[in-house]
Amino acid sequence: MIKSRYHISENVLIAPKTYQLVLAGEADVEGEFVDIALPGFYLRRPLSVCDREDGKLTVVYRVVGEGTKALSEMTEGTELEVLTGLGNGFDPEACREEALLVGGGLGVPPLYLLAKELKARGKKVTAVLGFNKAEEIILADAFKAVCDEVLISTVDGSVGVKGFVTDAIAAAHPAFDYFYTCGPMIMMKVVCAALEGPGEASLEERMGCGAGFCYGCSIQTKNGPRRVCKDGPVFKKEELLW
Amino acid sequence: MIKSRYHISENVLIAPKTYQLVLAGEADVEGEFVDIALPGFYLRRPLSVCDREDGKLTVVYRVVGEGTKALSEMTEGTELEVLTGLGNGFDPEACREEALLVGGGLGVPPLYLLAKELKARGKKVTAVLGFNKAEEIILADAFKAVCDEVLISTVDGSVGVKGFVTDAIAAAHPAFDYFYTCGPMIMMKVVCAALEGPGEASLEERMGCGAGFCYGCSIQTKNGPRRVCKDGPVFKKEELLW
């Protein structure tokens, strides 16, 4: 865990209420998510790392409350204090040859970095990305540039398969030996139940410290209590009790 | 009382820990002091108006705590929410012909606007300005440009009369029919006791609302309780109990 100052080098609207934030600062740091201090707010805001290179971190966030609203109003050059090196991310080594990535909404961005890591290891990568409607689609081109195949589903059918990610998977039957999923809890639960074989899911929980010492984010797993921020946020499918 | 947004058009160091702040916004507004909201601080900071023209307000402040420190670090263009139209200032009409202005340290700035107002009414104005030492002298040239005579005292004798404002007055014996004083409480008390004839003094008190409705700043006077922010901050010498 490292506490350091970053400055905003980009903070742009990429879909309704959804922003892509690029932070420049400290050279490449580890960690699945960052925890950003926002002036005037008591707790930090955890956001998953979507991409990372050349001392720049990209996160994609949706405005859901006062904190993300304040963040969305910050301009280029604004300094932010950020905790990095947090959380255990997806394990690209767990996949033997063919990976299936299943993302829903704001769960899509963290899978992007994983897709790059899997490709760097020579794996075949299929991504299934689910959204509510056409205008909410994010990062589709970025995934297409990296993955072997990208399937899109929308609830209203405006783009790709009409329905949920599971409908897109059922229709295309992609081959995979390991899956990775991130998105709304209910989506991940359904995905874990529907897909046979091993995989892992990235959870979300209200956090205090974000760094494993306040036990504010504990969940019960088959192996006893686990901290989402430190032992996760990514957990193996077999471990999860839902 | 008006609440409006100003932006900083100047915020420069003019003496050790002492800054001149020019706020641009709302056209000329009344009031002896303004009450500035500082992000991250619960209460506003009251600062006396030193000058006012063309929709610009000048205040001079010293860094004494966290709030003024934060203010001193703000750059040009920063927006601030300000309450204006607060307090009853000095009464330039109270002087018949010859006015004596007695200021000490950060009590000097508010007398500047008064000096201009007295001159506009054709009065003769003598200003006695007291400081600790040469480097802390502020606004001397501004006063010289406006007043008929300016006497300086410094505690260490580095400039002008060595000692306090009362020493400078005792040495020069300026003629006056009314005096106005602003500065440390102890200075004003001594000035009011030493000077014969009528005059008025500008008090300071910790404030809640700054606008006369919380009764946080009350003092006892010969005429009963008075609110420094609303009934003052300027009070007639005869009224004060010290």
Next chain:
Amino acid sequence: MVKDLSVGLCGLTLKNPVIPASGTFGFGLELAKDMDLNVLGGISLKGTTREARYGNPTPRIAECPGGMINSVGLQNPGINVLVNEKVPALRKVYDGCIIANISGFSLDEYRECCAKADVCEGIDIIEVNISCPNVHNGGMAFGTSAESAAEVTRTVRAVCRKPVFIKLSPNVTDIVSIARACEDAGADGVTLVNTFLGMRIDIHRRQPVIANKMGGFSGQAIFPIALRMVYQVAHACRIPVMGCGGVASAADVIEMMMAGATAVQVGAENLRNPFACPEIAAALPDLMEELNINTLQEIIGTV
């Protein structure tokens, strides 16, 4: 869709639930030139005692993170000036609910002041402060036990025909038992909460910031504790609750009402923003729209 902001309180109808809290809005008159008072659902006037009081020595104000301490100490011109001058003058310019806030150092004083407030035409509700922590041997003692709270309630109840609200102190182990005691003793409602006893030290001068050492702490900082007490009392009593403590926005008003408050008082926030109450009242309709609320009355105590 037009939003209905009105709430019913002891047979009165308030045009909206937003009320400046006692001591943080003077007698209303001080602000009459600066805003249209008639946008306010009610106004709780400065705490009044039998005799005129100067209050405590200054400094009376200390800043804190997210709040402030005051030790005004019930400066007021006395009950006769209230009923003969202040209330009639306010009534001329204000058509909403006028709440007289009464403090006392003895049962006699409470009885006498409340009786005078009861026959004062302009006053709609009598709010009895048994909680002010600033006065030695004063309000604090009455507000910190169920027995003495009930005693004050019975005393004033006997001399009032108007609705009587007892304003409780949060500096207690069990707020519910005190509220219940007031209800049983005939209170028409309770206002909660008053300030917390707090203190700050000036580490440079090595002295308390407040001349009186301690004072009443309030402001945004206390909101979660006040909200909890409103929730507990509203779910344990049948009389209405005026929620108070740390309210600073329209969202806070809604949160207090969902916790069980019928009306909501705004205190220290007025000191940092004299226009807080009119701004909050004006912001309510849009927020109601966002939250799918058509009438405020319907959300009271829904959580």
Next chain:
Amino acid sequence: MVKDLSVGLCGLTLKNPVIPASGTFGFGLELAKDMDLNVLGGISLKGTTREARYGNPTPRIAECPGGMINSVGLQNPGINVLVNEKVPALRKVYDGCIIANISGFSLDEYRECCAKADVCEGIDIIEVNISCPNVHNGGMAFGTSAESAAEVTRTVRAVCRKPVFIKLSPNVTDIVSIARACEDAGADGVTLVNTFLGMRIDIHRRQPVIANKMGGFSGQAIFPIALRMVYQVAHACRIPVMGCGGVASAADVIEMMMAGATAVQVGAENLRNPFACPEIAAALPDLMEELNINTLQEIIGTV
């Protein structure tokens, strides 16, 4: 001039008064890789009970202006794991004062846990939490009356040779009477304060934010109330006080000490800034210079 930050506490010497508060720094080990723990005067470990506990359902955390609510609910691996694994592991990397924080649901549980902590070599001080508001029928009941607080104190005093601090709840009418009762029952010191019972409602979902409805409110917001209690107790009792509640800076540490605290615990601030304690300890010498303080010991209770 070299500054002396050390303070004496029940015969122990702390290298400085800065101590992460129980529950906000895990068992110390969680942060051992991220900082040099040895810059801390002491560490109060996560609250421990007889049996392992998972604690309360999530969400357990709610943000507030200037503070937060937690309802962790004493998640811990049980006293045996504490004394056999956690403390020995921490002792290997940490040479300061190790404080075991013990909670219980019965006198028996307190007795058994404290007895085990007392014979655990690495533990220097036993801090008995009689105040955690998260557990039904739990700590709250013990901490809210002088009698039951004294009862717990006597019970654990009888089985401990190490210094025993009783950690008090601020959710009480009269903190002084409770502290005095603990002193009379043999406590070597008191820690004050624990969290305030608080609540937040999510107005969009119309539900409490915290799964358990209410939880413990703490952080900067409570500083003025905590400071007042420290002042009152330090001036009424002869045993040392560990001050806690809203401390977020070196200036806050000095203010707590001037109010009467011998050592100062930092709680929620660690959650928003994991490096808060080392940063505060590092900032003390310069601040002492500015305030003309040479040894911290000399300022304790000077106001």
